[in-house]
Amino acid sequence: MENVKHPLSKYLREDRMPHMWCPGCGIGTAMNAFMHALEKSGLEKNDIAVVSGIGCTGRVAGYVDLDSFHTTHGRAIPFAEGLKATKPDTKVIVISGDGDLMSIGGNHFIHAGRKNMDLTVICVNNLNYAMTGGQVSATTPVRSITATAPHGSFTTPFSLPFLAEASGAVYVARWTVFHIRELQKAMLEAINKKGFSFVEVISPCPTLYERRNKMGDGLARMKFYKENSIVKNGADTKETNIEINKPFVVGKFIDIEGKPTYLESMNKYYDETFQCQLGYKTYKGTRYSCNISDGGVSEGCMDD
Numbered sequence: 386m387e388n389v390k391h392p393l394s395k396y397l398r399e400d401r402m403p404h405m406w407c408p409g410c411g412i413g414t415a416m417n418a419f420m421h422a423l424e425k426s427g428l429e430k431n432d433i434a435v436v437s438g439i440g441c442t443g444r445v446a447g448y449v450d451l452d453s454f455h456t457t458h459g460r461a462i463p464f465a466e467g468l469k470a471t472k473p474d475t476k477v478i479v480i481s482g483d484g485d486l487m488s489i490g491g492n493h494f495i496h497a498g499r500k501n502m503d504l505t506v507i508c509v510n511n512l513n514y515a516m517t518g519g520q521v522s523a524t525t526p527v528r529s530i531t532a533t534a535p536h537g538s539f540t541t542p543f544s545l546p547f548l549a550e551a552s553g554a555v556y557v558a559r560w561t562v563f564h565i566r567e568l569q570k571a572m573l574e575a576i577n578k579k580g581f582s583f584v585e586v587i588s589p590c591p592t593l594y595e596r597r598n599k600m601g602d603g604l605a606r607m608k609f610y611k612e613n614s615i616v617k618n619g620a621d622t623k624e625t626n627i628e629i630n631k632p633f634v635v636g637k638f639i640d641i642e643g644k645p646t647y648l649e650s651m652n653k654y655y656d657e658t659f660q661c662q663l664g665y666k667t668y669k670g671t672r673y674s675c676n677i678s679d680g681g682v683s684e685g686c687m688d689d
């Protein structure tokens with residue numbers, strides 16, 4: 386057995402194995418789909434950066450053998466934005482949980498979408514804050530039992546495809562960990578997309594969410610996904626609400642071309658505004674020294 390290698394082992398930090406995820410958890414399946422998508426993308430490992438926040442899903446950053454960053458809770462997106470701004474040629478991909486990206490980090494998500502930051506965001510939505518014991522998150526369906534809602538949650542959850550579209554995302558898809566081929570394809574399309582792309586991965590947390598809601602183990606949940614997912618590519622994202630134990634819509638909902646990214650808009654504006662000023666150069670990445678004299682931009686101010 387010693388010589389048996391995972392076919393995608395080049396993307397894995399094998400010295401970190403075994404991983405910490407519970408039996409039946411869907412995060413490993415989501416990560417496997419992600420590694421397949423990377424392989425198909427043809428990107429070199431050095432051209433990719435992965436950013437996660439804190440949570441069970443956030444551990445992905447520690448298991449992938451790439452330039453990866455396990456940032457603070459809710460701050461994966463602003464960290465990724467900074468990374469992209471200084472390294473525009475790097476493919477920056479955020480992978481994190483529903484609590485991290487949509488609860489504490491929700492504000493960053495909507496503004497990154499609004500600005501069309503050139504990022505791919507993959508959210509593993511297990512409908513709760515798993516790592517900290519299974520509390521209500523921004524995606525917990527009404528009437529679900531959680532650690533902080535022992536009689537059932539009563540607040541309206543976000544529908545993530547709807548939120549992503551409303552924020553300005555140019556690519557939006559949702560699949561479950563049962564839909565492994567579709568998930569790989571969606572991740573690949575999102576990675577290849579210029580602009581703010583978003584993939585929601587519906588995934589079980591059998592240890593906390595499914596157990597409390599008497600939904601069975603991880604396998605039972607896969608059966609539920611199989612029998613209750615309504616594949617509807619191009620569906621109106623207003624139809625993507627998730628209710629407890631009810632069928633829900635999956636598919637590719639948004640895929641648009643031609644919207645300028647944040648850096649493209651910035652460069653266009655500054656190029657037009659400063660075109661007459663000696664020494665102004667279009668921003669292509671990190672520039673350090675800046676000798677601004679007499680209010681203008683002096684020659685040699687920006688080093689490429």
Ligand SMILES: Cc1ncc(C[n+]2csc(CCOP(=O)(O)OP(=O)(O)O)c2C)c(N)n1
Binds near residue numbers: 440443457481514516
């Ligand atoms: C600022 C801050 N607040 C709270 C926490 C505690 N905390 C760690 S992980 C987590 C929830 C993670 O939930 P989610 O992002 O859905 O990831 P999951 O574990 O479900 O994959 C919380 C509240 C923290 N680490 N930092």
Ligand code: SF4
Binds near residue numbers: 406411515592
């Ligand atoms: S607590 Fe839930 S999300 Fe976390 S590893 Fe276990 S099953 Fe997965």
Ligand SMILES: [Mg+2]
Binds near residue numbers: 509510511
């Ligand atoms: Mg979660």
